[in-house]
Amino acid sequence: xxxxxxxxxxxxxxxxxxxxxxxxxxxxxxxxxxxxxxxxxxxxxxxxxxxxxxxxxxxxxxxxxxxxxxxxxxxxxxxxxxxxxxxxxxxxxxxxxxxxxxxxxxxxxxxxxxxxxxxxxxxxxxxxxxxxxxxxxxxxxxxxxxxxxxxxxxxxxxxxxxxxxxxxxxxxxxxxxxxxxxxxxxxxxxxxxxxxxxxxxxxxxxxxxxxxxxxxxxxxxxxxxxxxxxxxxxxxxxxxxxxxxxxxxxxxxxxxxxxxxxxxxxxxxxxxxxxxxxxxxxxxxxxxxxxxxxxxxxxxxxxxxxx
Amino acid sequence: xxxxxxxxxxxxxxxxxxxxxxxxxxxxxxxxxxxxxxxxxxxxxxxxxxxxxxxxxxxxxxxxxxxxxxxxxxxxxxxxxxxxxxxxxxxxxxxxxxxxxxxxxxxxxxxxxxxxxxxxxxxxxxxxxxxxxxxxxxxxxxxxxxxxxxxxxxxxxxxxxxxxxxxxxxxxxxxxxxxxxxxxxxxxxxxxxxxxxxxxxxxxxxxxxxxxxxxxxxxxxxxxxxxxxxxxxxxxxxxxxxxxxxxxxxxxxx
Numbered sequence: 315x316x317x318x319x320x321x322x323x324x325x326x327x328x329x330x331x332x333x334x335x336x337x338x339x340x341x342x343x344x345x346x347x348x349x350x351x352x353x354x355x356x357x358x359x360x361x362x363x364x365x366x367x368x369x370x371x372x373x374x375x376x377x378x379x380x381x382x383x384x385x386x387x388x389x390x391x392x393x394x395x396x397x398x399x400x401x402x403x404x405x406x407x408x409x410x411x412x413x414x415x416x417x418x419x420x421x422x423x424x425x426x427x428x429x430x431x432x433x434x435x436x437x438x439x440x441x442x443x444x445x446x447x448x449x450x451x452x453x454x455x456x457x458x459x460x461x462x463x464x465x466x467x468x469x470x471x472x473x474x475x476x477x478x479x480x481x482x483x484x485x486x487x488x489x490x491x492x493x494x495x496x497x498x499x500x501x502x503x504x505x506x507x508x509x510x511x512x513x514x515x516x517x518x519x520x521x522x523x524x525x526x527x528x529x530x531x532x533x534x535x536x537x538x539x540x541x542x543x544x545x546x547x548x549x550x551x552x553x554x555x556x557x558x559x560x561x562x563x564x565x566x567x568x569x570x571x572x573x574x575x576x577x578x579x580x581x582x583x584x585x586x587x588x589x590x591x592x593x594x595x596x597x598x599x600x601x602x603x604x605x606x607x608x609x610x611x612x613x614x615x616x617x618x619x620x621x
Numbered sequence: 622x623x624x625x626x627x628x629x630x631x632x633x634x635x636x637x638x639x640x641x642x643x644x645x646x647x648x649x650x651x652x653x654x655x656x657x658x659x660x661x662x663x664x665x666x667x668x669x670x671x672x673x674x675x676x677x678x679x680x681x682x683x684x685x686x687x688x689x690x691x692x693x694x695x696x697x698x699x700x701x702x703x704x705x706x707x708x709x710x711x712x713x714x715x716x717x718x719x720x721x722x723x724x725x726x727x728x729x730x731x732x733x734x735x736x737x738x739x740x741x742x743x744x745x746x747x748x749x750x751x752x753x754x755x756x757x758x759x760x761x762x763x764x765x766x767x768x769x770x771x772x773x774x775x776x777x778x779x780x781x782x783x784x785x786x787x788x789x790x791x792x793x794x795x796x797x798x799x800x801x802x803x804x805x806x807x808x809x810x811x812x813x814x815x816x817x818x819x820x821x822x823x824x825x826x827x828x829x830x831x832x833x834x835x836x837x838x839x840x841x842x843x844x845x846x847x848x849x850x851x852x853x854x855x856x857x858x859x860x861x862x863x864x865x866x867x868x869x870x871x872x873x874x875x
Contacts, residue, residue, distance in 0.1 A: 369874070400704075408634065408702055419630050422622070
């Protein structure tokens, strides 16, 4: 079995007390593995510990306990960072440089040679849609452009693992769509993506697996499809049948919704569904639709957070 | 190579920094103004110009060291631009050394500009260039490098305001250590002399790097004097940079 792209083992981060403040546990015994080639969404409300976890992964913070490995290598080693691209939340970038100069600076930190640097800079600028503004000073960039440039620098080394902290927070709807397309393109290339977000619809669209974190603890994790399918709430059957024949189905009147000629009944288990469909057919009724009512990621999220 | 990359970026940041350019222009202007001051002095015009010019270099070098040295590091931390550097495959000490090297490069350009201005003024007034000033200029540069190292160290530990204050106090104490030594010698029984002794042994003696009066008075400076003073300054710089790297190495970049 391939080593996981990210392994977080019993990670705990306690911020030491500042003057007049108590120590604060931001991440509490967090365990997590992200497989290679996976798109993993790290979800949670503000203050849940997402950014602290990511900063610890990226060696910006030191864990109080536990450790992080990137492709099997301890994250504190320089070698581990060679295959990682990182976009922090609301990236701040040197205003006195142009976009191109900044990418050249970051490419040099990865020790890319001159010709590779030139090619990667142009490719990344093209990928994030900044090629036309590449030679303008960064202090003149909008927040959305800064986000795009931040993403470009995260891609400069053609990383195997991309770690993105709230990557879509500064983007407009078009930017978010482009960003989602880019993530799917990177996924097709076999890259691993780990991103935090509080925009659940984005996570739902692109993530293979999600982890939900609250108060520093991982409260649920799993494949998105499994999480949603495991939580089918009910099945709605819509059918056309006269009211007198409908009465023969044996449901209480309160459980049947009538809209014009359409009848709607909501059932909780498969056996009832099979029996009801059979009865409708036998009584010459017409089935219009059978729709499972799944929980959305938002429902799961709210349940996990006790909402 | 990472050190060089960060150094060149720091240099680029400094030379695009308006505060530094303003301080530098003011310093150059003041050195030029020494011509007028020299006019007012009776028969000591050349001496006053050289003395004033070298002092201006020292003071403005200190100001640039404090403003730029502290600001560059604090800005990286406060504006969180450090996230994009520290998450790259480089070591924390490379960031410290890169920043310091970039500042050293900036300061050498500043010192050269101020020194050239002083020598041009010297040429205009005296009709010749006094190369005897150069050892003092060189040691001013070493002194500024030492101050920048301390500024960087303080700014990795405390707020920018406290860092500036601490650097300024260190500069003043550094020029007073000879007096401290005399005081301890004359009054050995004072209760707090252990504190003064501590300061005396920890704070660098910046007067060892001060040849201003000597070169203005044409006192010959044998090469070994400059060499020893340089070695003294460099030893302090290395120790302070190692301490800064050790602090930065353990620092949470929140």
